[in-house]
Amino acid sequence: MIKIGDKKGLEMAINTIVLIILALVVLIAAIFIFSRSSSAFADKINSFISSSNVDSTIDSCNILANQESRFDYCCVKKSVKISRSEILNVTCSEATEKSWAKDIQKLNCEGVC
Numbered sequence: 001m002i003k004i005g006d007k008k009g010l011e012m013a014i015n016t017i018v019l020i021i022l023a024l025v026v027l028i029a030a031i032f033i034f035s036r037s038s039s040a041f042a043d044k045i046n047s048f049i050s051s052s053n054v055d056s057t058i059d060s061c062n063i064l065a066n067q068e069s070r071f072d073y074c075c076v077k078k079s080v081k082i083s084r085s086e087i088l089n090v091t092c093s094e095a096t097e098k099s100w101a102k103d104i105q106k107l108n109c110e111g112v113c
Contacts, residue, residue, distance in 0.1 A: 053081045054100050061092035065105035074109035 057080045064073040073092045080088045080095065088098075093109045095101040 052083060057095065058101060058103050061095060061101075061104045064092060065107050068107065070107055070109065070112045073107050075113040 057078055060078065061073065075091060077089045077091055078095075080090060082088060082100065090098070092104060093107065096104045096106055
């Protein structure tokens, strides 16, 4: 028979529910934080592992060209790591003049910047 004053079972259930809710909130916050900063984090890790980011820069410029994102293509400088000691800051349109960037699609940058 259950006594009206006996609340041990109820107390444990409330604590369990509160802990589950807190764990879900922390999990959702962690997923949000990692999903928002994962690309920046991956770029930093890859910059230490890889001696060059030329291929990713070419891919990035081609994506901008396909989307016809003229401002980002023509005006925003990208840091291109040619080797461990050589780093260039160039826009995609400037990069098309380099020997390593022959595969970059070209856009007309007249009067954009």
